[in-house]
Amino acid sequence: MARDWHNWARTASASPTDVIAATDPRQISEVIVRAAQAGRTVRMVGSGHSFTTTAVANDIMITPGSLTGVRSVDAAAGRITVEAGIDLTTLCEVLDANGLALTNMGDVRVQTMAGALQTGTHGSGRASGTFAEMVTELEIVLADGSIVTVNAQNDPDLFNSARVGLGAFGIVTAITLAVEPKFRLHAHEFPATIEEVQQNFDAWTASHDHVEFYWFPHTDKCLVKHNDRTYDEAAPPGKFANWWEERFIANTVFGAMCRLGRAAPGYIPLLNKTAGRVLSDRDYIDDSWLVFTSPRNVKFKEMEYSLPRGSLMPALTRVRKLIADRHWRISFPVEVRSVPGDSAWLSPATERDTGYLAFHAFDRTDDEWFVDVENVLREYNGRPHWGKMHTRSHADLAAAYPRWDDVLAVRDRVDPHRVFANDYTRTVLGE
Ligand SMILES: Cc1cc2nc3c(=O)[nH]c(=O)nc-3n(C[C@H](O)[C@H](O)[C@H](O)COP(=O)(O)OP(=O)(O)OC[C@H]3O[C@@H](n4cnc5c(N)ncnc54)[C@H](O)[C@@H]3O)c2cc1C
Structure with a gap:
């Protein structure tokens, strides 16, 4: 049965020839064998939360079905x-x-x-x-x-x-x-200036379990989040406070501000300054998964780059200057995070301690500025998040990944006829 598909952000769509709901590995094996014999391609989709076309399956699409x-x-x-x-x-x-x-x-x-x-x-x-x-x-x-x-x-x-x-x-x-x-996290969220945050980020990441911040473009304001492990009693934000902060302010009011910014981009700096002024201190303790994650109701497009950890702040300074010089109007905050390096060969964090810079554009607004930002991040040996918008292809990705040739050799070994290819894999990994 065919069925049109699109991702959450509506930046990718597919018209698969066949859609098959997964049940178990044996069923998937039979689908793959038949597809390989017929020279067809097979892709499985998840929840469609990638912004790139990575999940697009225009031939046989397998959905999670009951494989859950x-x-x-x-x-x-x-x-x-x-x-x-x-x-x-x-x-x-x-x-x-x-x-x-x-x-x-x-x-x-x-x-x-x-x-x-x-x-x-x-x-x-x-x-x-x-x-x-x-x-x-x-x-x-x-x-x-x-x-x-x-x-x-x-x-x-x-x-x-x-x-x-x-x-x-x-x-x-x-x-x-x-x-x-299981563990709880003590969350401390507080406003700070971008100068203060850039100066202290290394010290904070060394002394807190999880640190991230959002910088509001066109302002010097940031919202910083420190999350630290604790086994203290849970002290979650009250139901109303939670609804107010996460549902109303972070989603409803923010969504309205973005729509206003889309209709009248000239007001974006003023809107961001207003948002920056109402940021406040928040302290709460809750189960880790409830603190790590929160709802996102405002639709957006996103590009995120991984950078060598030591280049994170210099790259952010360059991007801030670029935004000021080009007079772009950017309503969404820039998100900054860091992780230790990992061992998966295609992970953007592979083999290096990593800082991430994430850029967002409101639904149906111009995201051409992503490309100019991307050019700056390339200079720092940036690697794009595979699920978020970017313009890179295998020719210029190879040098950014130390085990690139090994990855391609494994692909040739396990999928020589490219049963699992789509346009995205052809672009980023090659034919
Ligand atoms: C609102 C929002 C917030 C986000 N926050 C973050 C964040 O904090 N950090 C972050 O790193 N990313 C974040 N992302 C990006 C998101 O986590 C990734 O894009 C992720 O891959 C989406 O998972 P999915 O289940 O929707 O997979 P999809 O986007 O549907 O698919 C992703 C890829 O996985 C492949 N795939 C799926 N299932 C299988 C399978 N069984 N076998 C083989 N391949 C498979 C697909 O073909 C595709 O290539 C966010 C995205 C959104 C929209």
């Missing part, structure tokens, strides 16, 4: 094995019910586990890295239909390629994650 269960939980060993299509909210609920939690998370929990993994999804952390670092084993269906379970011992090359694999190495059917006893 939990296979096993071993609380004593700190391991959980889940099916690929489980969404992160369900995963967190299951972990919580078993006294467990993920070590680190990004800003939202609506993605599927496999989808989040495949593009290198990350949060911010002093000692805890991207999702790829939590994976101990992957079950994956390869182009010849074989169902294999790979880890760092039995096939390190495939394990290192397919953890952040852009769907190009096979269909992931199950993932085993190293998890830990």
Whole structure:
């Protein structure tokens, strides 16, 4: 059955010839074998939360279907094995019910586990890295239909390629994650000037478990977030305060300001200054997954770049100057995070301590400025987030990834006829 598809941000769409709801690895294996024999292509989609065309499947599209269960939980060993299509909210609920939690998370929990993994999804952390670092084993269906379970011992090359694999190495059917006893986070959010934040970011990231900040373009204002582990009693923001801050101010009021900014871009600096003035201090304690993530109702487009950690602040200073010089009107705050380097060969954080700069454009507004910002970030050996807008291709990505040739060799080994290709993989990995 064919069905048109588009992603969350409506920046990518597909008209698949066939749409198949996943049930189990054997069914997926049969689909792949038939597709390979007929010279067709197969892609699995997650929740469509990538901004790029990475998930686009114009031939055979596999959807998460009922491949969303939990296979096993071993609380004593700190391991959980889940099916690929489980969404992160369900995963967190299951972990919580078993006294467990993920070590680190990004800003939202609506993605599927496999989808989040495949593009290198990350949060911010002093000692805890991207999702790829939590994976101990992957079950994956390869182009010849074989169902294999790979880890760092039995096939390190495939394990290192397919953890952040852009769907190009096979269909992931199950993932085993190293998890830990559940913990709470003490969140401290506070306003600060961009000069103060740029000066203190290194010291803060050294002394707090998770640090990130948002800088409001056209102002010197930032909102800083420090999250630190605690086993103190939960003291969540009151129901009303939570609704007010996260639903109303962060989504409804912000959405209205963005619409106003779209209708009259000249007002954006004033709107950002107003937003910067109402930022306030907030302190609360809650279960880790409830602090890491929050709802995002305002639609946007995003580009995010990974940079060598030491280049993060110099690159941000250059981008601030660029925004001022070009007189662009940017309504969304720039988000800044950092993680330790990781070992997945296609992870934008591979083999280097990493800082991230994320740029957003409101739904249906001009995002041409992304390209000029991207040119600056290239100079710092920036690597794009695979799920977020960028204009890079394999010719200029190769030099940014130390294990690039090894990745391509693994792809040739496991998918020589490119059963898992789409236009995105052809662009970023080559034919
Ligand atoms: C509001 C919002 C907030 C976000 N916040 C963050 C953040 O804080 N940090 C961050 O790093 N990113 C963030 N992202 C980006 C997002 O985490 C990634 O783009 C992620 O890949 C989306 O997961 P998904 O389940 O929607 O997968 P999709 O976008 O549907 O697919 C992603 C890729 O995975 C492949 N894939 C899916 N399932 C399988 C499978 N079973 N086997 C093989 N390949 C598969 C797809 O083909 C595609 O290549 C955010 C995105 C949005 C829209």
